[in-house]
Amino acid sequence: MKMPKKPVKIAVVGGGAAGLTAAVAARYNGAEVTVLERMNRVGKKILATGNGRCNLSNTDLSINHYYGKNPKFAYGALSRFDFYKTMAFFEKLGIAWKVESGGKVYPVSNQASSVLDVMRHELEALGVETRCEAGVRDITRKNGRFILHLENGGIFKAERVIIATGGKAAPNLGSNGSGYALAEKFGHSIVEPFPALVQLKLAADFLKQIAGIKFDYEAEIMADKKSLARAAGEILFTNYGISGPPILALSRTAGEFLHRGEKVTLKLNIINYMSPDELEAFLLNRLRQQAHKPLAFSFVGFIHKRLVPVLLKEAGIEDINKPAGQLTAGERGAVLRILQDWRFQVTGTNSWPAAQVTAGGVDVKDVDQKTMESKLEPGLYFAGEVLDIDGDCGGYNLQWAWSSGYVAGESAAVS
Ligand SMILES: Cc1cc2nc3c(=O)[nH]c(=O)nc-3n(C[C@H](O)[C@H](O)[C@H](O)COP(=O)(O)OP(=O)(O)OC[C@H]3O[C@@H](n4cnc5c(N)ncnc54)[C@H](O)[C@@H]3O)c2cc1C
Known part of the structure; x- marks a missing residue:
């Protein structure tokens, strides 16, 4: 010394x-x-x-x-x-x-x-x-x-x-x-x-329906249609929005843009292990095989079942219980888009008590x-x-x- x-x-x-x-x-x-x-x-x-x-x-x-x-x-x-x-x-x-x-x-x-x-x-x-x-x-x-x-x-x-x-x-x-x-x-x-390193709040009226669903997804933060950052890993839907390590990782960027008064969008790819073409071929095949089943039920075993009605509604499908075989090409395109490009408006971050960092x-x-x-x-x-x-x-x-x-x-x- x-x-x-x-x-x-x-x-x-x-x-x-x-x-x-x-x-x-x-x-x-x-x-x-x-x-x-x-x-x-x-x-x-x-x-x-x-x-x-x-x-x-x-x-x-x-x-x-x-x-x-x-x-x-x-x-x-x-x-x-x-x-x-x-x-x-x-x-x-x-x-x-x-x-x-x-x-x-x-x-x-x-x-x-x-x-x-x-x-x-x-x-x-x-x-x-x-x-x-x-x-x-x-x-x-x-x-x-x-x-x-x-x-x-x-x-x-x-x-x-x-x-x-x-x-x-x-x-x-x-x-x-x-x-x-x-x-x-x-x-x-x-x-x-x-x-920073905090959960994100999302504008969506169905969050309570899907709160607690946890999965490996890819998330991307966008402002003014420009991709700012992306991260993948375990993501958790909550009553107020979304959490999990990739979300915490993206929250700094989201917070910075929100802080500047910019509109921030979160894009989720929930089937990030397939390319768009692979997903299209897979879905086409699956819908053919399950043509007689109610549409919502035809996704059970592929997508978390609490998520299915929400995703189909988000894709603009009114009757989610019609036979899967009756899905039109346009509706199928909308479902494909939602599965790999699901967008949410980020309304804010959680506050100081939930944040890990300033x-x-x-x-x-x-x-x-x-x-x-x-x-x-x-x-x-x-x-x-x-x-x-x-x-x-x-x-x-x-x-x-x-x-x-x-x-x-x-x-x-x-x-
Ligand atoms: C839940 C959680 C998990 C985390 N996990 C990790 C991790 O695994 N790895 C990692 O790298 N980082 C992690 N972080 C972040 C990391 O802990 C902080 O960045 C780091 O501890 C900051 O250290 P600091 O000493 O600057 O501040 P603090 O750790 O916040 O310490 C400041 C101290 O100053 C005292 N103080 C404040 N004002 C006054 C005052 N006026 N007079 C006297 N004393 C005062 C406070 O009581 C406090 O003890 C985590 C944070 C949280 C909240």
Whole structure:
């Protein structure tokens, strides 16, 4: 451990993934560190990550997995505290790790709690003070020192401050957006936040009929007839719209366009394992074989049966119980189209409590990419989701928290 003569006193605001990493890094570099956390314990969100398994990183950390007004900003911290340094850091703390499909990295224990446990243990071993129920409501500066005004009435003084308060996603786990006002106080501007990695709301009056149906489909997000992004995998219809990993993956793009007031369309291909020609030949054959059966029933065994009446109505077929053999060529064409090009208007995303991540946040234009220090207020640093950087689903958001946290902590301690 490198020990400067007089330890610099650092306050880390927020004990999440970024704040805890910043605290460890600052202490490794000789600083005297206190974590101020508004909840009754630190790291609540870490426990919820990866369905309780903590997808802590990804083997492919290319910058095109990151978003924001200037996603390249993320490269600074991600290259300084990269995948290998992150994994070495966790290995040193005791986390054995494994790589799963899509390059997703998990602790071998499959327990998010193990990640938090080892971090808390390290903080304790290093002598980092953590104060819970110590939300910071304001920060002022006097004679070069920061004065942190706490929600509980107390004050805390420090020479450097790291704001690691997270965004607005999952406020039940602590991140209520309060960090934005702290940043604005020092002249930072905020890129208006909106929920990301979140379910989509759809305009359709039949959603209750098909809620709960889960299948492997392909989904595509479109605006102004232009394809914006597509993803495939398990999709779930819900009472309000649609969910599942591909939908969460597309929600960032959908949210961004909705936010700009554009009309967003979701296109579903529910038979994505056949080409249009294959599907046409298959359907023709099937309808011939089942010509005597009621039309709706002729799809049973091929399409989820709760979906069949909805799909046929959507294809504009009035009498869904007429014999399958009576389907006209035009009606067959409409059914084929619905099966591979079913369109919904996206009316919105679910809100903050359902979101995993915040898009938007503190504008990175006024933050030094190499050190995470404010360009407007020397001694003030930022780390994690509070900044206008968010990543794809798959370990990218936690990696951003670890990397930006480590760099902020190290820089604040040695500057
Ligand atoms: C359900 C869920 C699952 C997820 N799964 C994954 C996953 O598997 N992999 C992945 O990469 N990402 C995942 N994410 C996203 C990831 O967890 C976050 O991007 C990451 O935790 C952000 O870290 P952070 O430290 O910046 O913010 P947070 O984790 O939000 O931490 C901020 C902390 O600051 C505290 N705080 C806020 N305001 C104040 C204040 N004024 N004063 C004091 N303290 C304050 C909060 O209480 C909180 O403890 C998931 C998110 C959710 C909600």
